[in-house]
Amino acid sequence: MPQRSPASEYLANIQETVRSLWQGLSITLSHVLRRPITTQYPDRTERPVRDTLPVRYRGFLEVDTAHCGGCKLCERSCPIGCIRVEVERNAANPKQLVISRFDIDYARCMFCGLCVEPCPTGAIRHTREFEGSQRRVENLVLRWADPTRPFPAYRAVKGADPPPRAPSGSLVRAKLAAWPGTRPARRTCRPRPSGTSQPHRPREAPEETRMRRKGKLGVALAASLIGFLGLLAERVRAGQAPHASLPAGPSALRDLLFYGLALLTLAGAAAVALSRNIVHSALGLLLALLGTASIYALLSADFLAIAQVLVYVGGVLVLILFAVMLTSRIAETKVSNASLGVPAGMALVLATAPVLLFAAFATPWATRPPPAPGPTTRAIGNAFLTRWLLPFEVASLVLLATLVGAVVVARKEVKRDEPSDPRS
């Protein structure tokens, strides 16, 4: 094997690194463009999961009180005794039996189906319902008979048809919906437009609009970034320094740039104010902050533009995203970013905006021709250390207080004298 020189080995290493990095990243990048294949349960499933289960699935028991004869066969057959039935004589009509209690403890039920087998009328049966979470295990008891209003036992009448059966699952679903502290039994995927005859139509259309909307947001973000960078680059190229460039006088290019950037900024702000998804709101805020930074650059405030990007985009926005991820159920758009009092808020804005706009355009501002663009950092530094020295120091104190305060507020309290709860 020929001896390789150190230099060529070094270069080969670099080449190898770049190639393997590209190999890995290309896989990642290819996933950026694909649609997610994870299905969010239960909101985004195409149809309720219970409808996809086998017909003879042994889910929650349900009791059709119109058919129950009060024979207690189910109570006797239950191997763990989770069914409790009490039968009394009707006080008004001693010949009639009434069922005053029919409790099923779903915490103990093992869904064996032994109670369903002996039931002579099919009053107790399994359903395909299985979602019923409760905070307290005592609440897992469903009472099918109301002790204050016991239901009469069913007696077959010769020659008469038995009462109609309720569709499987409808009774237990009603009970589950009324369960204390439960969420509504099921929040289905999304309300379908009424009148569509195919209930299991794949949801291509909404998915696509969502993707398209995301695409639009991404395009706007990219455009704002490119605009910002282009602005900086243009300045660097034109004036050898990021600050000395754009013609100070009115120019069509500058106006166009302003309108474009202002549009982007306002689009981002509108997303913050109106988007239903809080992550989209945060991305809109990113757009608005970047747009504002570009506006600062357009106003020859180079230091502020960079500070805006560093502090806001790099700090505040990341903090906000962290808070979003930590606190809200972001997959549920209704929960994540609900609004209230929109008409009142709109009225407030419609009262404020004309006043501000009128003031902006109608006031004869004492303006001066803009000074020649130049570096502003020196002037700001001078101002901080001369005229604004005291506020500057106070601001640093405020930052220190903020640091301490945020840590104190957000920290979880640790109690040392108690045995710690393993769950917390």
Next chain:
Amino acid sequence: MLPVGLPHFLALGALLFCLGLLTVATRRNAVSVLMGIELLLNGANVNFVAFHRYGAGDDSGEVLAVFVIVLAAAEATVGLAIVLAAFHTFRSIDVRGADSMWG
């Protein structure tokens, strides 16, 4: 169309302010409310910088804008810390839920 000058930047600031106001007034999510506050501060900041560039006053506009950015960062930090603490207490960041001092 008017050549872009001071009023245009002021108008942009005003519109940003209004959208921030709308966010603060209507959102139920405390984090969203904080985002609205950031929009309000940015609207004001655009005004500061525009006046600094075009106004006939002295040159303190940018300095004030820097102060606003600093205080906005501080406000966001403390605000989000409070939001997290409230979330631990109430298990929700719905601003309507935090009413335990409401007699």
